[in-house]
Amino acid sequence: MYQALKPSRTEFVPVRNLNYHVRQWGQPDATQPPLVLVHGWMDVSASWQFVVDALRADRWIIAPDWRGFGLTRASGPAPDSYWFPDYLADLDILLDHYVGERAIDLVGHSMGGHISMLYSGTRPERVRRLVNLEGFGMAETQPVQAPGRYAQWMDQVKALHRGENGLKAYDAVEGVVQRLMKTNPRLPRDKADWLARHWSAPNEQGAWEILGDAAHKVINAQLFRVDETLAFYRRISAPVLLVTAKADSLGVWWKGKFTLAEFEERLRAVPNARSVEVADAGHMVHHDQPAELASLIERFFLAAD
Template sequence: MRRMTAPYPPRRPARSGFVALRGLRYHLLQWGDAALATPARPPLVLLHGWMDVAASFQFAVDALAAVEGDEEARWIIAPDWRGFGLTEAPGADCYWFPDYLADLDALLDVLVPNGAVDLLGHSMGGNVAMLYAGLRPQRVRRLVNLEGFGQPAGEPHHGPRRLVQWLDELKQPQPLRGYDGVEAVAARLMKNNPRLAPDKAAWLAPHWSRPGADGRWQILGDPAHKRVNPYVYRVAEVLETWKLIQAPMLWAEGDLTDVSQWWGNRYPRSEFLERLAVVANVERVTLSPCGHMLHHDQPEALAAHLARFLG
């Protein structure tokens, strides 16, 4: 049997713990603690994307520690979203996007009740971060969005068809594929992202999955996440929220990201840039060579931008 690559050795290991949020046992990773936070260097909160986990940020956290030095370490917090990683699933048969906003709001009330944070989100997490920064501008000092593009605009006539699809999907199981071992999970991660180094895949695989009762490894994501959102994406409402963002924002993208792989010609990158223009203070950077998983492909380059932008 082929021997698995030795896992990546973290420079700054995380502390794993749980907190009660909105009736769920929420899993958090933390690097450092409140003693490291100051008004000029508030906690940095990292929000992962769909079918990902908080541990996905380990490489970027380590790269940031290398750039800033251990003596300048930040308090960094990364939750597993509801129904992902080690956070409980709510027991419902579908998920509602506003719950991510409410979960984040509750998390900050527990950990940082009287202050602002620096907020970074990747993909789905970037979309949550953008909306939250508009809805709670006093809670966000700096905002970083890693390829949280949003969605193609929904039209009213799409609504009935979307609701029918949702009703139909509620009646069907949404299984996730199982894997013969953790090595197979690591191989899947590298297939999803050919730029992910084998040692990082070997480290991430047991954080991204667990063995089930049958011995096969299962992705740590509630299959109900696969069901379609019953409502179309209302761009006008999103943009009105983005206009309320007060924090300086860093937008980071990879030069190899091709948005047509997700949406065809329904939502070109140029349309996203038009939307982004409503945000008052945006800096844009492109990492190369880099795809959608910026924090995996170019953690060192990303960390250099973060250290400069966050200050």
């Protein structure tokens, strides 16, 4: 099994009726900005371990499990819907708790990359530099789609409360390992073995369950508006580095309905942004090429404005 080179420590922070699970590496340091890492959909904070191990410099690193993922859970019943504004508010309160008024260096993957872009446009003074790792947002929607989308959301919420569309459980951790390797064929066995024990946990019956709420599978009732997204992008004052994988994950997901060229056109709204591509990598770039990604991140954070 993979052996972590830089052990993390974890704690729970009360945030908006949630016990937020936060992982940290290193110690608080007044000489450089805190580094905050935010994971993507159906992922966990431990997912950053391989990149953290590859970083050359020692830094104070903060990585939360988003609400409803990993070990972050509501104190009462789990929600039946999740909304992007909640992630921004959670991040804002976590930064209040850990760093106060200090600006941070922020890295977000996938859903976390999209959230990081929105947050950087909402609180531009809190982000010194931003690395968006395959965080594209979603395909544009039109107002005419709203009634059908609301109907679909209501149907899925009802199905959730009937106990349908839950997350699959596995008889043993080996099933989780195989799922991780099937989803990402580039993921080596030792890393899959390590991740499986952070990405899932045994329940009272001994079956291994994914550490994520089934409600994350419920469609968002709100439309995705590009004009609104661009308004956030225009307010970003931090230099932004977009990191994409050579394997076009966006094209695979959306099958032509949303392309990398379309996203790069949106990125033009960011006052100071550039992009770089990582070869021999898929969507989980931080698993596929952690050393190269760590090098890109460190060079970007050290570069002159």
